[in-house]
Amino acid sequence: MAQQTSTRHYVDDLARGETRDRPTAEVVPIGMSRQGLRQESRHAFIEGMRHVAASVTVVTTDGVAGRHGATVSAFSSVSADPPTVLVCLRSASRICAAVRRNSVFTVSVLPEQLCDVAQAFAGEFDTTLADRFEGIGMERFPGLAPGIEGASIFACTVAKLIEQHTHTIVIGHVLHVATARQPPLLYHCAAYGRVRRSEVFKRA
16 A cells, blocks of 8 residues: 655755654555544453463552562563563453552562462462462562562562543552563463473574
8 A cells, every 4th residue: 555754855965965854644544534444342452462472470569558469461671761661451350459559569570480479379279278478489579569479570669640531550660670581471362381491593
């Protein structure tokens, strides 16, 4: 499909050695307005996301709202200056309410041998365990939330909360990091998995 942009003259200017500033062009297919874009179905979105492999993390918090924890796959770095990360939590969940009140949270990126920890904090054993933390080794940091022993840990204070539809984006300033240096546990197509080492390709 042909595309219509405002960049052609800018390219011509660069070819002539001119570098004056121009606004960034927006590429929009000809004949399609923003209002005309079709919203994809919820089912198609969920099915597509099932095929996105992600590290498995446990988000924990502790403070005036009590100690809580949940398994979360929506975790990402934001910035190194200053060190900042984000997690996405379901707004109606207990972990989101607790993080909001406690103003601290810790992200533990689980290694592959801690699959049972992921299951515990995902609530798979809630009918038999009164406390998700029972029997799980924790690392404690004064003034911050605890992390899972053996995991890579990012202990944070809450910097910002952004409400977006059903979820809350929690942005945190990282005050403590511990690196496990172990292969990570992965989540893909509704199942836990591990990294399979393959041939290392050399750069051309």
